Amino acid sequence: MDQKQITDLIQQMTLEEKVAQLLQLTADLHEGTQDQSQITGPMEEMGITGEMVRASGSVLGLSGASSIIDLQQEYMKNSRLGIPLLFMADVIHGFKTIFPIPLAIGCSWDLQLAEKSAEIAARESAAAGIHVTFSPMVDLVRDPRWGRVMETTGEDPYLNSLFARAFVRGYQGSNLSEDKERLAACVKHFAAYGAPEGGRDYNTVNMSERQLRETYLPAYKAALDEGCEMIMASFNTVDGIPASGNEKLMRGVLRDEWNFDGVLISDWASVREMVAHGAAEDDCEAAYRAIRAGVDIEMMTPCYVQHLPELIQSGRVSEALIDEAVLRILQLKNKLGLFEDPLRGADPARESEVLFCAQHREAAYDLAVKSSVLLKNNGVLPLDPEADIALIGPYAGQEDILGWWACVGVKEDAVQLGSAMQERLHGKLTIAEGCGIDTMTPDQLQKAVDAARKADVIVLALGEAADMSGEGGSRTDIKLPKAQLELVKEIRKLGKPVAAVLFNGRPLDLHGVLDEADAVLEAWFPGSEGGAAIADLLIGKANPSGRLAMSFPQSVGQVPVYYNTYNTGRPMDPSKTDERYVSKYLDSPNEPLLPFGFGLSYSDFTYGELSLTSHEMSAEQPLKVSVTVTNTGTRTGIETVQLYIRDITGEVVRPLRELKGFEQIKLEPGESRTVTFTVSEEMLRYYHSDLSYSSDPGRFHVFVGPNSRDTLQGSFELV
Incomplete structure (x- = not known):
């Protein structure tokens, strides 16, 4: 027509x-x-x-x-x-x-x-x-x-x-x-x-x-x-x-x-x-x-x-x-x-042919692997498949890992973490619930403690219920429920290595987990193949590569907290934490607990010196920023190299840094690769007080690194 x-x-x-x-x-x-x-x-x-x-x-x-x-x-x-x-x-x-x-x-x-x-x-x-x-x-x-x-x-x-x-x-x-x-x-x-x-x-x-x-x-x-x-x-x-x-x-x-x-x-x-x-x-x-x-x-x-x-x-x-x-x-x-x-x-x-077919499930698995973020690891992960492991927590055998807005997905179809680990481990796996999402009985706790006492390593599968986030799911307390925090505390008393896996729909206040566990893997609600993906990450068959797309706060009193904030007229000097009349909290750091772009790997990556083709650029002549990244670990891994820029002085004040580019690179052990970003004048534009959209000549900082906090720094001038 x-x-x-x-x-x-x-x-x-x-x-x-x-x-x-x-x-x-x-x-x-x-x-x-x-x-x-x-x-x-x-x-x-x-x-x-x-x-x-x-x-x-x-x-x-x-x-x-x-x-x-x-x-x-x-x-x-x-x-x-x-x-x-x-x-x-x-x-x-x-x-x-x-x-x-x-x-x-x-x-x-x-x-x-x-x-x-x-x-x-x-x-x-x-x-x-x-x-x-x-x-x-x-x-x-x-x-x-x-x-x-x-x-x-x-x-x-x-x-x-x-x-x-x-x-x-x-x-x-x-x-x-x-x-x-x-x-x-x-x-x-x-x-x-x-x-x-x-x-x-x-x-x-x-x-x-x-x-x-x-x-x-x-x-x-x-x-x-x-x-x-x-x-x-x-x-x-x-x-x-x-x-x-x-x-x-x-x-x-x-x-x-x-x-x-x-x-x-x-x-x-x-x-x-x-x-x-x-x-x-x-x-x-x-x-x-x-x-x-x-x-x-x-x-x-x-x-x-x-x-x-x-x-x-x-x-x-x-x-x-x-x-x-x-x-x-x-x-x-x-x-x-x-x-x-x-x-x-x-x-x-x-419909019968394509819905939930093997090819589609494989893609769901791949994305669940790539979406998970390793937040902490003191040598506990990956797990030794020969070890005796206790899997404890409300998500140890839980199928409800699809999250809100799962359309016609069926939670019973989702791969459970417990069953996936059982298939992959050669040692003994003991599963105990320990507590519900927000309740705990003495019997649940005792069975969990008994299982943990006999294990070499404990994996805690914790998180929110699916309906604790999603539409209409606003919360003033974004910690894990008290029953789960109590479970973490009781298991920690045994002195065994502990890795926590988190299933949730929002950045959480992780106090009581990040400080207690030896390793923490953020799985989010990982979808139909979530259990398989998380199990493979835990045993090292897959290497974590996710990077946070949102900052994790120190506490709910700190929010909104985000990386691309403005400076103040009285910024805090980190070396003078006892100074009062500056922009800070008396009871908390200003910075988030975990910054935007953050994520660990089983590989180790080192960054060489930052190189700029020039310290001046113009609208007609962009500049290139390069860094050489090396995998110094023993496993093949993916690194997300991130580029941030700060306009030092603007007609309207500018954020302390803004993401302007990134590149994911896969490196074998010992392999190096040079990543090059092109910085153009267009990337430096912003909305002025009269809502015109343009750049200002002057000084800029450029940052490159694995997240928004831990970066190398260079400088240039737009002329």
Whole structure:
């Protein structure tokens, strides 16, 4: 169908048919419309009728090829103009084959594997009949109290932008119209959803426009530059205005400045939530503000279908705004080829073939290995496969390692750590729970102590429950539950070597674990093949290579804590810790417990001297920064060499350092390689006080190293 045919189709539509295209409802509501008597409960409370359901333009949350085929065929029988449904779902880190949570994927620093994970998720989802995924989530996060931190790739705008692009490429491919095994991607949540006050979900976001543009917007823009077809409005306010009704944000920045002509969808009920925010008096006013802002699809509230017709009739809203929204929706349906093939990709036979297949599970394993971060190791890891080992803790035999937003993944399908270790160890393995996630009985503890006493080495499998993070999972206490900290303390009394493995969805306050255990491996929620990946890392069959994409705080009182902070007028001198009138805590270091970019390996890497081709550069003449890295260990390993830059003096003060590049290199024992970065003038630009985007001449520091803290330093001048 060409553009003229789409325009002609819109001209044939009644106002009610147009507005219906703007409504998205869940699959269970559609499935309840065959019998009008089932329109009860929540549907009545929302003011949704069976007629609205039957006419709505898209469906949320239905999956399974047979179910989608049945609903689409039934819908098409009653579609006067032959306009098909769009099927959308939250395919966040896998469909049936579940990959590590996005925060873990960010810790892989592996863009190719991230792209591959999205490609596999798309392949499985498309076979099950889905057309659009509400992913990637690229919200920058600096506060681990927020539960949805597990959906992001971290605290850095540059790294988040690269992952945003990788996920979009993986989901959409290079030819969405022809490739029926791809999905349209929907980047979310626009904008700045990851910065709620107090880390409390859905809470107020308040920042300067300069900070918004410099730190929080780049990853959304990167996803759109990669061709992302949709964008989702966030729940929060932006400069005091809810995003779903924010004309400056949606019309001004998104549409006019960035020239985005794809579909804009609200988040769940966020249009109606403008009433609770205090930005709209009632549903009618909410509909008015949302359509004016350019929201094309309203998810799970009927403000549009109930009130847009009257707003048009009264003259408050032009029907041209409705036509504009419908045009974008139909263009997406056309790009997906739904007019020619409403069942696009839905195939029960193909679904049975590709879902959770061996090839996909192998990719999930690879990413689980690359996502895990070794935080500490005093010679305990890797384990000796011949040793007698006690595996103790709530995650010793736990299958619930998929994490929040596991789509149609089944936790019972996940590889358990205990069973995986049993397969790989030649010595004796004893498994004892020790405690639950947040409870402990004397009998549990005694069995764990008895098992530990007989072992050569103890592995503690600890962590959060999956529902302790994720949407609505904000917490003020981000330590491990007290029962688990007590277990660590009791096991430590035995004086045996102890390695801890952590399964969690956020950076934790690790006091009581990092200081007690001899080794700590951060596994996150590692997905379907997590147990196998972690077991191979523990025994040394795989070598840890993950690097933190978020800083770990000293305590919750320190957050937000992040590496790319500004200096103050009274910075603390680390050699004068007793000085009072400087910017510091009396009871804690300023620095995070573990910095951004940090991660250990079973290999040892040394860095030679930093080399700059010049100490002056210009817009026309970039400079190169080089360092030689050597694997001085006995194992082949992967090192992530990181480049940071600091602008010493700016019209607006600049961060102490900013990530500007990185390169992952694989080195054999004794092997050296020179890594070279090119520093261009474009990398030195920033938003000034008048929001102009440019660089300033002057002095800069350049840092290269294995993380944001432990770096070599050089200097240059931009002339």
